[in-house]
Amino acid sequence: MGSRQITEKSLAMLRSLPRISLANLRDNPGAKKNTKRGRGQHGGDKHGAGNKGSGQRMNYMRLGYETGNNPFYLRMPHEPYYKGHHLRRQYPPLSLHALQSLIDKNCVDVTIPIDISTLVKSGFYNFFPDQKHFGVNLTDEGADIFAAKINIEVQWASEQVIAAVERNGGVITTAYYDPHSLFLLKDPKKFFQSGQAIPRRMIPPPDAIEYYTSAENRGYLADPEKISQERLKLSQKYGYTLPNLENEPQYTMLCERKDPRQIFYGLEPGWVVNLKDECILKPKDKELQDFYAS
Amino acid sequence: MATVWRSQCTFTRILSGKTCRILNNAADLGSKLSPTSQSVTSRKYSNYAHSPLVKHIKEQYEFEVVKKPPEWTYVQRLLPFDTIPQVTPKESYPSGWIPPKDEAKNLPFFIERTRNHELPIYLDITFRGMRKVSAIRKIEGDIWLMNDEVKEYLKNKYCRYVETRVHELGGFIEVKGDFVNALRW
Structure with missing residues (x-):
C-alpha cells in the first residue's frame, strides 16, 4: 500500500469521524502520571529503584566517604588554615561590573551618596547580618570598564577597586557597622515603622580598628589629610590623573560623609521617624542629647 | 549578730x-x-x-x-522603590547592557525584556549537572522562523548540529546544551 493510499484513507476516515469536541478529547499518552504506587500484582516489584542499596534507600554516601576506608581527606595530618572560619566576619561580594550594570539600569542613583542600604534597595544585592555578614565587599571584577562618578561607602575594598573608583573622579570610604545597625540599613522602612529612636553606630571591634583607621583603605576613622595624600599616591601608582574635587559640580555630594556614630545619611541618632504623619521627632532633653552624642 | x-x-x-x-x-x-x-x-x-x-x-x-x-x-x-525604575536613555552603557531597540518591533519575531530589563535567556541544569538546557523565553511572532535562525547561527558558530524544542503556545525555545552566552550576544 503506497503512502498516497494511506493519506486518502486517513482523510476519508477523518471525514466520517465526528468533530473534535470536549467529549472525545483525551490526554496525550504518558501526560498523566499516577500518584499511586501499586503493590503486588498491581505493578509492584522494584518501582524503578533497582535491587537493594543506595538506589532503594536514597542513602547516598556523604562526600568523601570511602565505604569504610580511611578517607583521602583524613589521611594527611590536620592543618588548620581555616580554623574559626565560622566565627570570622564575612563580607558578601559585589563586583564593580555588577555595580556598573545597576547604575546603567537606573537601579542606583549616582546623584546621591551610595551606601549599603542603596544597594539592598536596588534588589540585586542582599546580605544577612544574623549570618555574620558585616556588609559589602566591592570586588575588582570589571574595574577596567567601570566609568561612574560616585560617592560610595562599602565595608571592604581592595586597592584596585579604590583606584577604579577614584580614577573616575569618585570617592570611596570603608566603614564599619555593627550587626544591629546593619539590620536597620537592610530594611529602613521596617525600622521606621517600629517607632524606635535611631540608635548610635558602635565603634569597630579591636581586630577591625586597624583596617578602618588606615588611610590606604580609605577608612572612615582615618585622618582626611592622610587620605588625600594616599589618593595622590595611588593615582601615581596606577598612572591616572586625579580629578580635582573642589572644581567638581557635585562637590557637596562627593564630600558627604556619615558621622562615625551615624547610621543613615542626614538622620542623627536619637531621632524618631514617623512615616505616617511624615514628621521627625528630635529629642530636646539634655540628658538624651548627651547620651546620643556620646 | x-x-x-x-x-x-x-x-x-x-x-x-x-x-x-x-x-x-x-x-x-x-x-x-x-x-x-x-x-x-x-x-x-x-x-x-x-x-x-x-x-x-x-x-x-x-x-x-x-x-x-x-x-x-x-x-x-x-x-523601597514602588516599581522597578525605568531606564533613561544614555550615550553609553559601560556594563555591556544593551537597551531594547525600536526597530526590533518591526521584525518577524520579538523577545520581550524581563521586568528587570534583562534578556529572558536562562540555563536549566538538571540531573546533577548531567543535562543542560538553554531556554529563550517570552518570544512573540514567528517562533518557527526564529527557531531556524537560532539553529543556523549555532551550527555556524560551533560547527555542529544543535537540538532545539519549540513550544509555540508557551512562546519559548529550548536548546540542548549550554549556549546562554552565545545566544545573549
Whole structure:
C-alpha cells in the first residue's frame, strides 16, 4: 500500500469521524502520571529503584566517604588554615561590573551618596547580618570598564577597586557597622515603622580598628589629610590623573560623609521617624542629647 | 549578730534595687532615695555593690516634633522603590547592557525584556549537572522562523548540529546544551 493510499484513507476516515469536541478529547499518552504506587500484582516489584542499596534507600554516601576506608581527606595530618572560619566576619561580594550594570539600569542613583542600604534597595544585592555578614565587599571584577562618578561607602575594598573608583573622579570610604545597625540599613522602612529612636553606630571591634583607621583603605576613622595624600599616591601608582574635587559640580555630594556614630545619611541618632504623619521627632532633653552624642 | 544585721541590709538593698527598676515606683522606698533622677548614660563601677541604687527613671522625654523637615528627603531615599525604575536613555552603557531597540518591533519575531530589563535567556541544569538546557523565553511572532535562525547561527558558530524544542503556545525555545552566552550576544 503506497503512502498516497494511506493519506486518502486517513482523510476519508477523518471525514466520517465526528468533530473534535470536549467529549472525545483525551490526554496525550504518558501526560498523566499516577500518584499511586501499586503493590503486588498491581505493578509492584522494584518501582524503578533497582535491587537493594543506595538506589532503594536514597542513602547516598556523604562526600568523601570511602565505604569504610580511611578517607583521602583524613589521611594527611590536620592543618588548620581555616580554623574559626565560622566565627570570622564575612563580607558578601559585589563586583564593580555588577555595580556598573545597576547604575546603567537606573537601579542606583549616582546623584546621591551610595551606601549599603542603596544597594539592598536596588534588589540585586542582599546580605544577612544574623549570618555574620558585616556588609559589602566591592570586588575588582570589571574595574577596567567601570566609568561612574560616585560617592560610595562599602565595608571592604581592595586597592584596585579604590583606584577604579577614584580614577573616575569618585570617592570611596570603608566603614564599619555593627550587626544591629546593619539590620536597620537592610530594611529602613521596617525600622521606621517600629517607632524606635535611631540608635548610635558602635565603634569597630579591636581586630577591625586597624583596617578602618588606615588611610590606604580609605577608612572612615582615618585622618582626611592622610587620605588625600594616599589618593595622590595611588593615582601615581596606577598612572591616572586625579580629578580635582573642589572644581567638581557635585562637590557637596562627593564630600558627604556619615558621622562615625551615624547610621543613615542626614538622620542623627536619637531621632524618631514617623512615616505616617511624615514628621521627625528630635529629642530636646539634655540628658538624651548627651547620651546620643556620646 | 553583726553578720545577721549586715545580711539583712544586703537583702533590703537587693529588694529596693528590684523595686526601683519598676518605673516611677520610688515612693515606697524610704530613706535611700534622692529627688534627682537617674541618668541613662551608663558608667562602669568597679563593683556592683559600689554602684548607686537605681532611682527614679524618667518616663517621658521632651521631643521636638517637626512636620516635613528638610531632612525628610533623606528618609524618602531610604524607602523601597514602588516599581522597578525605568531606564533613561544614555550615550553609553559601560556594563555591556544593551537597551531594547525600536526597530526590533518591526521584525518577524520579538523577545520581550524581563521586568528587570534583562534578556529572558536562562540555563536549566538538571540531573546533577548531567543535562543542560538553554531556554529563550517570552518570544512573540514567528517562533518557527526564529527557531531556524537560532539553529543556523549555532551550527555556524560551533560547527555542529544543535537540538532545539519549540513550544509555540508557551512562546519559548529550548536548546540542548549550554549556549546562554552565545545566544545573549
